[in-house]
Amino acid sequence: MIQNITQNKNNPGHALSWYAASANDKRVRPSLLEDIEADICIIGAGFTGTSAALELAERGYSVVVLEAMRVGFGASGRNGGQIVNGYSRDLETIARRYGQEKAVKLGAMSLEGGQIIRDRVARYHIACDLVAGGFFAAFTPKQIREMEAHKAHWEKHGHTGLEMVSKDEVGKYVKSDRYAGGMIDRLGGHIHPLNLVLGEATAVESLGGRIFENSRVTDVEIGPNPVVRTARGSVKARYVLVCGNAYLGKLLPQIGDRMMPVSSQVMTTEPLDPHLIEELLPANYCVEDANYILDYYRRTSDNRLLYGGGIGYGGQDPKNLTAVIRPNMLKTFPQLDKVKIEYAWSGNFALTLSRIPHMGRLSENVYFSHGDSGHGVTTTHLLGKILGEAVAGHAGRFDVWSSLPNFPFPGGKTFRVPLTALGAWWYGMRDRFGI
Numbered sequence: 097m098i099q100n101i102t103q104n105k106n107n108p109g110h111a112l113s114w115y116a117a118s119a120n121d122k123r124v125r126p127s128l129l130e131d132i133e134a135d136i137c138i139i140g141a142g143f144t145g146t147s148a149a150l151e152l153a154e155r156g157y158s159v160v161v162l163e164a165m166r167v168g169f170g171a172s173g174r175n176g177g178q179i180v181n182g183y184s185r186d187l188e189t190i191a192r193r194y195g196q197e198k199a200v201k202l203g204a205m206s207l208e209g210g211q212i213i214r215d216r217v218a219r220y221h222i223a224c225d226l227v228a229g230g231f232f233a234a235f236t237p238k239q240i241r242e243m244e245a246h247k248a249h250w251e252k253h254g255h256t257g258l259e260m261v262s263k264d265e266v267g268k269y270v271k272s273d274r275y276a277g278g279m280i281d282r283l284g285g286h287i288h289p290l291n292l293v294l295g296e297a298t299a300v301e302s303l304g305g306r307i308f309e310n311s312r313v314t315d316v317e318i319g320p321n322p323v324v325r326t327a328r329g330s331v332k333a334r335y336v337l338v339c340g341n342a343y344l345g346k347l348l349p350q351i352g353d354r355m356m357p358v359s360s361q362v363m364t365t366e367p368l369d370p371h372l373i374e375e376l377l378p379a380n381y382c383v384e385d386a387n388y389i390l391d392y393y394r395r396t397s398d399n400r401l402l403y404g405g406g407i408g409y410g411g412q413d414p415k416n417l418t419a420v421i422r423p424n425m426l427k428t429f430p431q432l433d434k435v436k437i438e439y440a441w442s443g444n445f446a447l448t449l450s451r452i453p454h455m456g457r458l459s460e461n462v463y464f465s466h467g468d469s470g471h472g473v474t475t476t477h478l479l480g481k482i483l484g485e486a487v488a489g490h491a492g493r494f495d496v497w498s499s500l501p502n503f504p505f506p507g508g509k510t511f512r513v514p515l516t517a518l519g520a521w522w523y524g525m526r527d528r529f530g531i
Contacts, residue, residue, distance in 0.1 A: 109166040109310070114364040114400065115173055115290040120223055121298065125167070128329035134160040136487060137312050137324045138331035139347075142172035143289075143472065145339035145464055146296040147480025152384055153303035155488050159323030160331050161305065162324060164312035167297045168331065170343045171341040171472055173290035174290050176392045176404045179210045180230060180380040181255065181283055184451040184469035188249050193450075194500060201496045203253030209474030210283055210483060212461040213292065220302075222295030225397040229381035230284025231261070231269040240388040243279045245362050247272045257282035269379050278386075286382040286394045289473065292381050313340075318459045330403055338464035340482070341472075342444035348464075354454055354502055355446040355467045361417045362404035363425075363440035364396065365432065373399045400426070401432070417442060435501060445470055450503050454477055457495040463487070463494075467502075 108124065110116035125450050138145045141163035149159045163169065173529035183190070183206065191199035217226050234240045234381045240260075247258045261269065269280065297307055308329075316336060317323040324331045338348060342357040372394050377383070382394035391405040406420045414420045417440040426433055448454050448467035453475060455465045463483055468475040479497070 103358055106160075106248060109167060110191070110290075110388045111174055111443065112223060112439070113174055113290075113362070114439040116290060118288070118291075119294060120291050121294045124500070125307055125309040128162060128311040128326050128331070131330045131332070132160065133332045133355040134158045135308070135333065136160070136335050136337065136341055137162065137322075138337045139294075139316075139324065140164075140170075140339035140341065140343070141167040141297060141307055142170050142339065142341060142343075143293055143296075143476035144341065144480045145170075145337070146293055146300060146418065147477045148337050148339065148483040149300045149305050149307075149480075150296055150303075151481045151484030152255065152487060153305045155484065156498045157487070159300065159305040160333070161297075162241075162311045162313055162331065163240050163309050164343065165305065166309050167270040167307065168290045168293040168377070170257075170341065171445045172293045172476070174362065175289050175360075175383075175442060175445070175473060176382070177286050177289045177394065177473070178230065178384065179213060179285040179287065179473055180391055180471055181281060181474060183248075183453070183475060184204045184250070184471045186246055187253060189244070189295070190445065190452070198496060198500070200253070200398070201493075205478055205493065206253060206435045207283060208481075209254060209478035210285070212477040213474070217287075217292070220295060220299040220390045222292060222299070224292040224295060226285060226492070227287075227380055227382075228282065228285045229379060230281040230286070231379075231381045231386045232281070233266070233275045233383055234279075234520070235274065235385065236276060237386065240277045243386065244294070247473070248280060248525065255283070257284075257301075267378070268383050269377070270428075271376050272381050274428055275385075281383065284382065286395070287473075289484065294388060304333045308338070316348060316462065316464050322459070322462055334461060336462045337483050337487070338458075339483075341466045341467070341476075342446040343362070344446075344466065346459070350458070351454070351464050352464070354504055355448050356505055357444040358407060358447045358470075359442045359444050360470075361406040361414070361421050361440070361442045362402065363418055363421050363437050364400040366436040366438045367399045368398050368401065368435065373401065374433075376401065391428070391430070393425070401429070401435075401437075402521065403428075405465045424499070445472055445495070448502070449503050452500055452502075454502045455479060455494065457498065464466065465497075
């Protein structure tokens with residue numbers, strides 16, 4: 097991954113991805129080179145940080161965002177670009193774990209992340225290839241029954257955009273013989289994620305916010321007037337929001353040790369004949385399957401097939417990304433066996449033991465949010481907004497999230513990766529045998 101970044105002359109500092117190559121805004125923002133002050137200092141210019149910054153800038157606060165690399169450098173600029181509603185654990189599981197009252201409160205927020213994206217794209221005229229519609233593909237009757245149960249539960253929480261799809265109807269959404277049926281989500285969709293976060297960053301700046309790139313935070317001085325330090329400058333602020341997610345590194349281990357970086361791999365084909373890509377994905381919906389370690393794919397605006405999957409616990413990447421993903425793509429679309437793969441990259445997301453985001457405070461004026469566990473596109477937008485609300489004195493929704501228990505991974509840093517991989521192997525075997 098580092099090699100890809102250093103070789104990217106087209107958009108320096110970003111992974112060598114199709115997103116970076118097709119970014120609307122490739123300008124490099126300045127680094128922090130002085131000591132400044134602001135109402136709010138935000139660490140991390142991904143979806144969580146820019147969502148919080150935009151919420152606060154709209155409320156009239158002075159905002160500074162510090163980014164170690166480039167805006168959207170991490171998972172926010174490398175993911176599959178799918179607007180998937182809800183959380184990494186379904187509302188039934190949340191009710192069993194945390195009680196019905198909290199499930200109702202989280203359920204009431206579960207569609208908001210996607211709506212925040214749609215509203216901001218419209219308000220700030222962000223060109224990010226927003227397309228409506230998502231399809232969840234099932235391999236087995238068991239997965240179909242689970243989708244039916246999820247649909248019924250979702251509808252209790254106000255989600256009316258779901259519709260079951262029979263095996264005979266799958267071809268309306270994806271031309272593949274692999275699936276036994278599925279479910280569509282009319283409130284889902286897909287976007288160019290890097291262009292989305294870049295557009296949101298520009299919106300923050302249009303409201304007076306300041307964003308500094310290549311400004312890695314080296315220390316956070318927690319106190320009545322916190323100070324955030326970089327190698328060549330500092331920000332004294334009333335509030336600090338820590339939004340580094342999987343790229344937080346060794347900064348603030350008291351929260352970083354509660355999540356694990358996990359890599360996911362993505363690739364894009366060369367541009368396909370328009371008739372071919374329309375045949376493969378007629379409705380232009382994004383697709384993800386129902387396996388524990390799932391595949392996800394969609395059309396791009398220039399008629400490529402973007403296909404992702406695979407997982408690397410601890411943030412470890414395979415030596416050959418294409419060799420991991422391409423076989424799965426060919427299982428889905430064997431007619432693409434002669435098609436060239438032009439881009440392949442990976443990115444890390446933050447996984448918690450509970451697979452539920454981890455929010456909280458390190459002090460009265462230092463807040464954090466991370467660990468969206470693979471459902472980050474929508475959840476980060478929601479939680480970034482909630483961070484902004486909390487700073488502005490409306491902490492009711494923040495308190496719901498921060499009250500959820502969070503635990504370290506068993507085995508510590510030495511054994512957490514093999515233990516988690518063992519669990520994933522077990523669930524993968526269950527998927528394979530349909531149990």
